[in-house]
Structure formats: structure tokens, C-alpha cells
Amino acid sequence: MPNQETRYQRDIGEKFSKKPENTSPEIVDFFKLKTILKKNLIWAFLLISTTLLIAFLYIRYTNVKYQSYAELKLNKRSEASVFGFNPLKEENSNLNTLSGEVELIRSKLFLRQVIEKLPLDVTYQVIGRFKNEERYKFIPFRVSYDKSCVAYNKKYFVNAVDGDSFKITDNPDKGNWTTHTFGEYFLMDGCSYKLDKTQHFFSTEPLFFSISNTESLINYVESNLSVAPENLNANTIKITFEDYNPYKVQEIVEAVSELYTKYSKEQKNRANQLKIEFLNQQLEQTEQQLSNYEQYIENFTVENKTVNPSEDVNRLITEMIKIDSILYGINYQLMEIRDVQKQLEKDTLSHDQINYLILPQDTRQLFEEFSEMLQEYQIAKSRYKQETQILQNKKLQIITLKDKINNYLGNRLENLSNKKEITIERKQKIEAKFNQLPSKTNELNQKKRFYSLYEELYLSLMQKKTEFEIAQAGTLSEVDILTPANLPNTPIGPSTKIIYIGAFVIGFIVSFVFIGFRYLFYNEINGINELERLTSIPIIAKISRLNSSIAKKSGVIVAEKPRSQISEAFRTLRTSLDFVGIKESNKVISVSSTTSGEGKTFISVNLAAILAMSSKKVIILDLDMRKPRAQYAFNLEQNEFGISSILSGGALWKDCVNETKIKNLHFIPSGIIPPNPAELLEGELFVKLINELKQEYDLVLLDTPPIGLVSDGMIAIKKSDHSLFVVRADYSKRSYIEDLHRSINLNKIQNISIIFNAVRKDNKGYGYYQDYYNDNGSKSISTLKRIFNI
Incomplete structure (x- = not known):
């Protein structure tokens, strides 16, 4: 290493005891949001999927609703306008007229007639599994x-x-x-x-089934019936009805339309009757004039021996249609008999395939007998491999019966052919008679035309007398059905598209709220990048998360699984300690954390073991005298003599040292739990113990209590040359880093580094080395855990 001072040997009291200065408060922490989205994206997907599933179940098990409608046009016609008179003025507008008709249709009296017309009193329901x-x-x-x-x-x-x-x-x-x-x-x-x-x-x-009374049916129809003006200018009314049966809604709308039309016609007929009574008085004067033409028509009828030539034409047409129907039946029978002959020839005839309606009743036995004989022959043929006398006899019987049937069918064909010829001759005679009728019909129509002209002349004269009376007879409404009631093929609800869109929106909103709550209450440190954003304290190692199954079985994992990724991570940690200023004079290293469960003891034990494997004499002290755990890593059951015994003067440290299975690694347990652990660590015996161990060992590791729970840990950190602070991924809170910063500033801690523990593996290796460093040849985290980030 170079002789110059490294960045980790400088005074970090000011530099690493607070957040980076360039970290400014933000309204939205996008890095935190990205982390939460990554961790909870699958939950958002599941929430949306759940709402969509609920929507699917709702659609699947909810009865669909159908709607039928009809459009009616209300025609207002004044009889006075027919004769050139101005119609009487009315106060009501189109809106008032349509509103009155709407109320008429919705009235209970009118709906009672609808109910009496339809079989609505009994409801039939098929019982389903869910609906x-x-x-x-x-x-x-x-x-x-x-x-x-x-x-x-x-x-x-x-x-x-x-x-x-x-x-x-x-x-x-x-x-x-x-x-x-x-x-x-x-x-x-x-x-x-x-x-x-x-x-x-x-x-x-x-x-x-259930039976409903009239009042409940009226309420039912009224609640599902909608009647409203469709177009005020066109005087149209739209009638709609909604229910769960398409045939029912159609018949109800159809009944409402027909009854309303019938009601309007009755009103119209009532007014017309008044006009007819008045006109009848005037028509009596014309009976004599019209009787002459009536007498002529009567004489014509007697002379030509026909009441109505048009009816004779219709009668002949009916007879020709009837003859055509007979010919069609004969042709159909001929076709069926020929088809039976073909099947009979191929031995594929079955009595179930024969239409016995075209044959006499006594032929049924022949065909049934033939079918049975053919079936018996096939069964016998399957039993005997060679042609036997039995098969020959049955075959002969079949041939004989087939000839008998063919003879019968031939006779039947001949009879039908003769009948067909007779029918065709009859048709030709009727057609000849039909061609002679038009000339007689024209003669009678000519006389009737004169009769009609005279009648129209008489009426035109009489109309002048009756114009005012007819105009005052009133203006009545007439109804035309523009759109008859339709049979709905597609339901109107529940709307699949709207429900699915609504379910997706609800799922998205719930997911958004869920992620929002996770964002507001999220306080764990998830990854190395997030930890680096929170602090500038050097992070010298990243320890992968250990399988729970391996963690339960393992004590010192670097010794038990030297080829694992975690063992390699501790080797990297051992190397990193050389770069943070650990020299011959810096022999005391403390390992601590904010709270229990962050892996402090696990790091201490395995770090001590990996250092001992590098030919260094190492001793580890379990200073957590309140909740000792280090002895379990070395399979040490007895904990009577340890740190508490040494610091209380009850034993010498050499008598409390336990050798481990790892060469050069010794261990002093915490001992019996004392009432005053903090006072023992502040005493001179602890300083004396550290000095003596520094003379005896190359490195002294202090497994301290959590600094966030008790003061014992900070006392031990002050006595160490370098401190290692353990932060556990997905466990340690963000506030722990802030507490660490305050503790560093308050206690003037100089040399401290962070070990990021239990980091999720990304399952990415480097070819050959991935298999080498795999823990046990199996995936460390199950697929389900990786998906749900647990």
C-alpha cells in the first residue's frame, strides 16, 4: 500500500457523520418511489387482477337484462280541412298532447288491460347452481x-x-x-x-313457480316501463321495457303498442259513428237512384250464374294451388320410394330410415322383417368364418323378401304415376276454364263503374250539407306503429365493457393508494444505492442474504461452506479492512448495529473466522451481556465464565478463553447476565482486558450490544480502534442511519464503516464461477419469494 494517508484514514467525524450535502429535500423521492414500485408491482398487478376477477364473477353470475322498444307516431287530423275549412283552434301544444298520451299509457287502468292480455300472473324460474x-x-x-x-x-x-x-x-x-x-x-x-x-x-x-296478484304486476310493469316523447315536431312516442327475459320484454312492449293503437281506433270509431248516423239520414234519399243499378247487377248475376266473378277466379286459383300441392305430394312419394329401392339394393335399408307415412300400414311388417333378417345375417356372418348352410339359407331368405318388397314398390310406383297423369289432366281443364273468366268479369265491372260514378256524384252534392257538422264532430288522434317491438338479441346490462373498465380503474386506484401508503410508511433500506444516498460513511462490504434453511444449520458459515458466495463476501471484507486503515496498532474492531436482528453477531463470528484463516491470531469477545448469542455459533452450551466474570473480578481472562474448531480463533463468551453491564464496560478492568488481549492476539473483535437499545454498545465502540456498523437490507430503518449520524457527532467517533448485510442475490454469476460459489447447487431464493419480494 502507498505510504500516503488514504481517504478512510482521515478524520470522518465531520465528513461521514451526516447526510451528503448535495441531498436536498424533495417533494417526491423518486428513488424511493422506484424502489417501492419495484417491490410492490406484483401486488399492484394482483390487486388489478383481483378486481377484474370480481368483475368477471359478477358478469358470470348476474342475470343479464334485455330491453325492447317501439316507436309510435301520433297523427292529428282535422276533418274540416278535408272540405277546405280551417280546423278549430286548440289551446294545447304538441308537448301537452304527447304528455297526455304518455300519462294515458302509464296509467294503472291502461296497464291493467296490458296485464290481462298477457300471461304474466305466473312466473316460472329454472333453478340454477348460482342464479x-x-x-x-x-x-x-x-x-x-x-x-x-x-x-x-x-x-x-x-x-x-x-x-x-x-x-x-x-x-x-x-x-x-x-x-x-x-x-x-x-x-x-x-x-x-x-x-x-x-x-x-x-x-x-x-x-x-309463483303467482302474482294484479297490483304487484301493475307495479312491476310500471317500474320497468318507460314512455317518453321521442320527437316533439314529429309527434312520436318511444316505449321501452327492461327485464331479464327477451321474449317477455318484447311481448309487453308489443301489447302496450297494440292496446294503445286499438284504444285510439276505438276513439276514432266512436267519432265516426256520429258522422255515420248523420249521413244515414241523407243517404235515404239516394236509395231509389242506386236501386236501379243494384237491380241491373242482380239481373247480371242471374243471367251469368255467378255472384262475383272475382270470387270464381279466386276459387279456381285455390283449386290450382290445391292440385299443385297434390302433385308435389305425389312427386315426393315417388322420390321416397325410389330412395328406398336404392337402399334396398345396397342392403343398407333400416326400418328406422323409412317414411311409413307414404306407404300403407301393412308394409311396415315387411320392412321390419327385412331389417331383422339382414341383422341376423350379419350376426351369423360374424360368427362363422366360412360359408355355411345357415348363411346360405338366410341369404336366400333375404333375396326372396327383397324381391317381394321390390315387386310391391314397383306396383306402388306405377299407381302413383297413373295418379300423377290424372291430376295433370285435371289441372289443364281448370286452367282452360280460368282463361274464359276475364271477359265476363270485365262486363260486370263496367256496370259497377257506372254505379260508382253515380254514387260519387250523389256524395259530392250531399257533402256541402254536411261540411260543418263533420268539422264539428271533432279532431281525433290516430296512432301509427313506426317501429314494432323488437326481440332483443344482445343484453343491455350488465355492460361487460363498462364493468371491466370500471374494475380496472378501481384496481388501479386501489393499487395507487396501496403504493401511496407504502411510500408514506416505507422506512426500510432496500438496496446499496439507497444506503449510499442516505450516508457518506464508507460501505466496505455487501453480504448476501443467507438461505433460511442454511442459516438454521450453520454456525460459522465461512468454515462450513468455504466455497459459498457469502464466504467470498467475507474474504472481500477481510481485504477491505486493509484499505480502511487497520494496521498493527489498530487491533481492536467492534461490530455493532442499531437494533437486534440485523446480523451483528453473524458478521462478528464469520469475520473473526475469516481473519483467523489468514494466519492471524484472533479472539472474539461477546460483550452483549444482556442477550448473548455468540456462543451458539461455536456450539458452546455453558456460559458461566465470561466477560461478566472477568470485568467483575471473579475470573481471569485466560481462564475464560474457549478454543474453537478453527485454528487461531478463540472466543470469550458473555458470561452470566450481570445487573450492571454498562458499569462493567466503563470500568478499568475492561480497558486492562483490551490491552492484555492486544498484546496476546493480532486482532480483537468486540461483538457489542445494539447501540440503539442500550448504552453498552457505544461504550465498547469508544474503546475500539475501528467500528463496523451492520445494516440489514429490508430490515433496518432509514431512521437508524440518522441515529448513527447523531451518535457519531455526539461521541466523536473517528473510524467507522458500514457492512450491508442480507442483500438479495440477483442470481447472476460469471460462467464457471457461478457454480463454484453457489451455496449448495440449488437456488437460494424460491421463485415465489423473488416474485413477491419477501
Whole structure:
């Protein structure tokens, strides 16, 4: 080493006893934030994943809601405008008119008619594992009941026993199941019910039904129904309904639209009836004039032997359609029979594949017999490897029956072909008759046209008398359905996109708050870079974190595992001590920490061992007389004679020295716990002990008590030539460094260095040396621990 003084031999009382001067307070400590993000990123990911999982479960197990809507147009027409008169003035605007119609639709009286039109009184629910599903259109059975005696809003659970009977109860937990037959009335709670199967009957799914009274149904429809003006200028109204069954919402909206349209028509008809009664009085005068043309039409009908030529045309068209249908049936039968012949020829015919509806009933036995014989032949053929007499007989029987069936099918084909020819001839005759009708029809239509012209002339004369009366008959609303009720294919809720986005935002906010709390309350020292930012005290060594399994088994690890990374780290520490001013005169080294659990004793024992391995005579003193632990590293069970005995004058130090398994390494335990450890360390016997040990040993290591808990540690540090302060990663608080700075300034400590203990391994090596320095050939930290930073 050069003779010039190194930077670590200078007075560090001012230089290293405080934070670096260039460290200015910041609103946000980005390095600290980066460290917290790195440590807690997986937790943020898990929080977001959890909220997304909750969103998924909510979507998965929540019934979806559907919406159906219809648009109606309200037409206001004044009859006075038809005759050129100005319509009567009205006080109400379009908004008032539409508002009145909206209130009419939402009125309980109108909704009662909607409920009476639809089968809403009985609700059918299929019982699911996590949620129930309402069946509205495809119900398995229909419930009939006596309306004078019924238990409203009570659930009855039904399980089908078979196709004819079922079990029912009102409390499946208690049982009390009773068995009844479909289509027959039975008593439940003193009331009569009957269950009739429908075409959608199924016997595998359990379900329940409940009956609702009219008032509850009105409230149900009213709460889910929305009626509002859509466009004031166009006088349109939009009707929407939301529920969990798409067929149900469609039928309710459809019923509301149709009933409202019907109501409007009834109002219109009522007004028209008043007009018709007035016009009938005037029309009596025209009966004589019109009777002449009526007589002519009657004579025409008698002469031509037809009431209405148009009806004759329709009748002939109907007959031709019927004949076409017959021809289609004949062709279909011909095709089916030919297909049966092909399958019969290939021996692939099965009686299940035959449409017996096109064949007489007595042919079914032939085909079933052929199928059975063919099946028996295949079974016999699989049993016998060679052609036997039995196989030949069965084959002959099959051929005989096949010929019989072919003959029958041939006759059937011939009959159908003849029937087809007869039907075609009949069709041709009807078509010829159809072509003669238009000429007669034109003659009658000509007379009717004159009748209509005269009638229109009469009406135009009479209209002048009735203009004012019709105008005063009133202006009534008419309704057109612009958009009929739709069957919703996609649900309106829950919205998958919105829920997932909301869950992600909530997860992000929770993660942000979580990381914010971790930032506010984070006080541990995580890495070497963070430690260097907190202090300018030299950090002379970085000791890797030891596996918990190895730590429990190991005492002096540098001796037990000399090839481990930790052993190499202690060798580096031994080398670093030469650079911080440890010379022949500086023989006393103290090892301390702020609190227990930072690895002070572990560092002391292994440092002493590694120094002893370099041919130096080393002794380690356990000065922690309150909570001694160093003797366990050397497997020393008895602790009766030690430092407390020496400092109290009860024993000589040479009598308390224990030799270890490591050459040149001796150990003095703490001894029996005294009542006054601090007074013993401040006495002259401790100074005398240190001086005598310096004469006897090359190095004296003092394993001191934590300086942050008791004053014993600082007393020992003052007596040492160089102090090593242990800081444990992910354990030591930031405030410990501030306390260390204050202690250095207060006690004028000159030579002090930091050892950063239990640093996480990055599992990065240098090729060959990685395997050499691996602790035991296995990963030191499990994958789970590395992921969660624990």
C-alpha cells in the first residue's frame, strides 16, 4: 500500500457523520418511489387482477337484462280541412298532447288491460347452481288455479318424477314433497292448482313457480316501463321495457303498442259513428237512384250464374294451388320410394330410415322383417368364418323378401304415376276454364263503374250539407306503429365493457393508494444505492442474504461452506479492512448495529473466522451481556465464565478463553447476565482486558450490544480502534442511519464503516464461477419469494 494517508484514514467525524450535502429535500423521492414500485408491482398487478376477477364473477353470475322498444307516431287530423275549412283552434301544444298520451299509457287502468292480455300472473324460474333463469315463452308446463283461492307471491318448487307425475313443495329444505299427476287438480295450502304439460316439457331441470296478484304486476310493469316523447315536431312516442327475459320484454312492449293503437281506433270509431248516423239520414234519399243499378247487377248475376266473378277466379286459383300441392305430394312419394329401392339394393335399408307415412300400414311388417333378417345375417356372418348352410339359407331368405318388397314398390310406383297423369289432366281443364273468366268479369265491372260514378256524384252534392257538422264532430288522434317491438338479441346490462373498465380503474386506484401508503410508511433500506444516498460513511462490504434453511444449520458459515458466495463476501471484507486503515496498532474492531436482528453477531463470528484463516491470531469477545448469542455459533452450551466474570473480578481472562474448531480463533463468551453491564464496560478492568488481549492476539473483535437499545454498545465502540456498523437490507430503518449520524457527532467517533448485510442475490454469476460459489447447487431464493419480494 502507498505510504500516503488514504481517504478512510482521515478524520470522518465531520465528513461521514451526516447526510451528503448535495441531498436536498424533495417533494417526491423518486428513488424511493422506484424502489417501492419495484417491490410492490406484483401486488399492484394482483390487486388489478383481483378486481377484474370480481368483475368477471359478477358478469358470470348476474342475470343479464334485455330491453325492447317501439316507436309510435301520433297523427292529428282535422276533418274540416278535408272540405277546405280551417280546423278549430286548440289551446294545447304538441308537448301537452304527447304528455297526455304518455300519462294515458302509464296509467294503472291502461296497464291493467296490458296485464290481462298477457300471461304474466305466473312466473316460472329454472333453478340454477348460482342464479335462476326465468322461462317465459318456452315453459315446461302451464299452471291453472282458482282465482278465488290462491297464495300470491309464494314459491312452489316442482320436480318431475316422470312424464306423467311430479313432486311439489313450498319448502324444499324441510321436504314435505307431495306427488301429483299432470293434468289433474290438486290441493296446496287449501287451494286448487293444476299443471298441464306443454310441448317444451323437460324432466331434468328443477324449477319453481309463483303467482302474482294484479297490483304487484301493475307495479312491476310500471317500474320497468318507460314512455317518453321521442320527437316533439314529429309527434312520436318511444316505449321501452327492461327485464331479464327477451321474449317477455318484447311481448309487453308489443301489447302496450297494440292496446294503445286499438284504444285510439276505438276513439276514432266512436267519432265516426256520429258522422255515420248523420249521413244515414241523407243517404235515404239516394236509395231509389242506386236501386236501379243494384237491380241491373242482380239481373247480371242471374243471367251469368255467378255472384262475383272475382270470387270464381279466386276459387279456381285455390283449386290450382290445391292440385299443385297434390302433385308435389305425389312427386315426393315417388322420390321416397325410389330412395328406398336404392337402399334396398345396397342392403343398407333400416326400418328406422323409412317414411311409413307414404306407404300403407301393412308394409311396415315387411320392412321390419327385412331389417331383422339382414341383422341376423350379419350376426351369423360374424360368427362363422366360412360359408355355411345357415348363411346360405338366410341369404336366400333375404333375396326372396327383397324381391317381394321390390315387386310391391314397383306396383306402388306405377299407381302413383297413373295418379300423377290424372291430376295433370285435371289441372289443364281448370286452367282452360280460368282463361274464359276475364271477359265476363270485365262486363260486370263496367256496370259497377257506372254505379260508382253515380254514387260519387250523389256524395259530392250531399257533402256541402254536411261540411260543418263533420268539422264539428271533432279532431281525433290516430296512432301509427313506426317501429314494432323488437326481440332483443344482445343484453343491455350488465355492460361487460363498462364493468371491466370500471374494475380496472378501481384496481388501479386501489393499487395507487396501496403504493401511496407504502411510500408514506416505507422506512426500510432496500438496496446499496439507497444506503449510499442516505450516508457518506464508507460501505466496505455487501453480504448476501443467507438461505433460511442454511442459516438454521450453520454456525460459522465461512468454515462450513468455504466455497459459498457469502464466504467470498467475507474474504472481500477481510481485504477491505486493509484499505480502511487497520494496521498493527489498530487491533481492536467492534461490530455493532442499531437494533437486534440485523446480523451483528453473524458478521462478528464469520469475520473473526475469516481473519483467523489468514494466519492471524484472533479472539472474539461477546460483550452483549444482556442477550448473548455468540456462543451458539461455536456450539458452546455453558456460559458461566465470561466477560461478566472477568470485568467483575471473579475470573481471569485466560481462564475464560474457549478454543474453537478453527485454528487461531478463540472466543470469550458473555458470561452470566450481570445487573450492571454498562458499569462493567466503563470500568478499568475492561480497558486492562483490551490491552492484555492486544498484546496476546493480532486482532480483537468486540461483538457489542445494539447501540440503539442500550448504552453498552457505544461504550465498547469508544474503546475500539475501528467500528463496523451492520445494516440489514429490508430490515433496518432509514431512521437508524440518522441515529448513527447523531451518535457519531455526539461521541466523536473517528473510524467507522458500514457492512450491508442480507442483500438479495440477483442470481447472476460469471460462467464457471457461478457454480463454484453457489451455496449448495440449488437456488437460494424460491421463485415465489423473488416474485413477491419477501
